[in-house]
Amino acid sequence: MRKGSTTRTINIDWLSILETLPIRQQQVLQATVHHYVDTMEPVGSNKLVRRFRLEASSATVRSVMGELEHRGFLQQPHPSSGRVPSPQGYRHYVDCLLPPPGIAVQHLERELTNLSLQWAALDDLLWHLARRLTDFTGLMSLITRPTPKQLKLEEVRLVQSGDRLLVMLVESSNQARHLNLRLPPIASSELRAMEVWLHEQLTKSGNGMLDWSCLPPQLHLSGSILREAIQSYRQSLIPTGGGAVFHGMSRLVSQPEFSHSDSLRPLLELMDNHPTSLVPLADASLGGVWIGQEHPNNALAECSVVQASYRSSSAGIGQVALIGPMRMTYSTAMAAVKSVAKHLDKLLA
Numbered sequence: 224m225r226k227g228s229t230t231r232t233i234n235i236d237w238l239s240i241l242e243t244l245p246i247r248q249q250q251v252l253q254a255t256v257h258h259y260v261d262t263m264e265p266v267g268s269n270k271l272v273r274r275f276r277l278e279a280s281s282a283t284v285r286s287v288m289g290e291l292e293h294r295g296f297l298q299q300p301h302p303s304s305g306r307v308p309s310p311q312g313y314r315h316y317v318d319c320l321l322p323p324p325g326i327a328v329q330h331l332e333r334e335l336t337n338l339s340l341q342w343a344a345l346d347d348l349l350w351h352l353a354r355r356l357t358d359f360t361g362l363m364s365l366i367t368r369p370t371p372k373q374l375k376l377e378e379v380r381l382v383q384s385g386d387r388l389l390v391m392l393v394e395s396s397n398q399a400r401h402l403n404l405r406l407p408p409i410a411s412s413e414l415r416a417m418e419v420w421l422h423e424q425l426t427k428s429g430n431g432m433l434d435w436s437c438l439p440p441q442l443h444l445s446g447s448i449l450r451e452a453i454q455s456y457r458q459s460l461i462p463t464g465g466g467a468v469f470h471g472m473s474r475l476v477s478q479p480e481f482s483h484s485d486s487l488r489p490l491l492e493l494m495d496n497h498p499t500s501l502v503p504l505a506d507a508s509l510g511g512v513w514i515g516q517e518h519p520n521n522a523l524a525e526c527s528v529v530q531a532s533y534r535s536s537s538a539g540i541g542q543v544a545l546i547g548p549m550r551m552t553y554s555t556a557m558a559a560v561k562s563v564a565k566h567l568d569k570l571l572a
Contacts, residue, residue, distance in 0.1 A: 244296075244315070250277060251287045252296055253320045256308045260550050263479060265305035310515040310549060313527070317512050317553050324558035331359055331559060335566040348570070349468045352543075352563050357471030360556055362547035365469040366563075367499050369539025369571070374398060375431035379421040379449075381414050388414075390452065395431075402452050406445075413445040421449075436517075454519055458500065466499040480525060480548040489522035502530050502542040511557065515549055525549070529556040531564035535571040543567065 244252065254275040258266045268285035271277060277284060288306050291297040296312035299305070308316065334355075349366045356364035374394035382389040388406040393399050420442060424433050433453070438446040472494070481487045493500055500520050509517060513528040523546070530544035543564045545556045 244319075247279065247283075247287050248291055248296075249320055250275075251284055252291055252308070252312055252316060253322075255288070255291075255297060255306060256312065256316045256320075259307050260552055263550060265300055265307050267305040270305075308549075310517075313514050313549050313553075314517075317514070318510065321554050321557075324554045327359070328555060328558040328562065331355075332562050335562055338566060338570070345571075346468060350470070352567070353468050353470040356543070356545060356559055356563060357474060360545055360547075360552070360559055361471075361474055362545040362551060362556060363469065363471040363475040365467050365498065365501055365542075365544045365546060367467040367502055367542045367544075369533075369535040369541040370466070376433075376453075377425060377431065379418070379425070379453075381418050381421075383411060383414060388448075390449065392453070392456070400456065402456060404448060404452055406448070410445040410448065413442050417442050417445045417449070420446075458497075467502075469494070469498060475546060478548050480550070486525055490526070493520065493522045501528060501546060502544040511560075512553065527551055527553075529553065529560055531557075531560040533564040533567035533571070541567070 251271065254271050254277065255266055258264070258271065258274065268281045268288060271284055271288075272279065272281050279287075288297060291312070292299065292306060295309055296315060297306040298309045298312075300307060345368065349368070353364040353366050356362075376392060376394055378393035380391040380393065382391070383406060386406055386408065388404045390402040390404060391399055392402065416439075420439065421433065424437070425431065428434065433450075435446065435450050438450075472491075475481065475490075476487060501523065503513075503519055511530050513523070513530075515527070516524050518524065518526070518528060525548070526546055527549045528544055528546050529551075530542050533541050533543060535541070543560045545551075545560055547556075
């Protein structure tokens with residue numbers, strides 16, 4: 224196992240119920256992630272023991288890998304192959320097993336420190352930084368222009384009227400928005416429990432975010448209608464034309480995970496039409512990292528997005544992001560976007 228790895232403690236509500244892995248399983252999961260990121264090859268217990276000098280026999284590590292697979296942290300691409308991390312395994316790695324970034328990030332920070340506003344336009348600055356991010360990480364980069372901060376969602380009220388559902392979104396500063404939806408009759412019985420669940424979610428998160436993955440199965444029908452409506456409403460508030468600069472699309476296309484054009488076509492269409500959709504409002508429960516289907520847009524179901532926010536003097540907020548396969552060096556990517564966001568804060572203050 225690589226030296227210097229640390230376990231991060233994150234003050235996130237849903238992580239408080241995450242089952243803690245035993246030390247041996249943490250070591251094997253971390254080693255499996257590191258191996259797969261480096262080689263893109265499924266790995267077996269013998270290779271893990273030799274490469275990372277794990278203080279356990281091959282049989283013990285094989286048993287631990289079986290336990291991790293049973294718990295959903297590892298998976299087998301083929302019955303006779305080794306294991307690779309699952310999206311759930313990457314999530315646990317990012318939240319609990321992430322090592323510190325390498326020394327190369329310090330060189331990036333020194334380079335950014337010497338950066339000045341020598342560009343005639345903001346876009347020139349953002350383009351330079353996006354290109355530098357791609358060169359540094361090998362991932363596609365995207366930086367959105369500063370936009371006014373969205374209001375925080377504080378309460379959701381549901382009022383049925385015949386086959387219609389009036390949804391009142393109460394936002395910070397006592398502003399309210401109304402959505403008028405068509406409601407299937409079979410969903411009427413869910414509304415009272417749905418409103419209670421929404422209230423509990425907003426109270427629990429404290430940041431106006433709704434964790435739809437926690438939606439009870441019995442509320443699936445009304446929940447799917449509300450989720451789509453609320454996300455569409457929020458998306459409509461984000462500028463859709465020319466809201467971002469990006470660099471490194473060729474790097475993304477060249478990744479083996481996207482060798483089939485069908486897997487990449489939805490993402491390319493999203494880049495053409497709504498590039499800012501790649502970096503939705505930051506969700507504190509995810510720590511600035513969207514892994515696979517955690518991303519609200521299905522076009523990124525096979526990707527990971529690492530992002531950090533920056534502010535301009537006009538109180539606008541922009542996002543710095545890296546987009547790539549789930550098999551990425553998360554510690555470097557996270558440190559890089561945070562460094563660029565921090566320096567944009569200074570330059571645009």
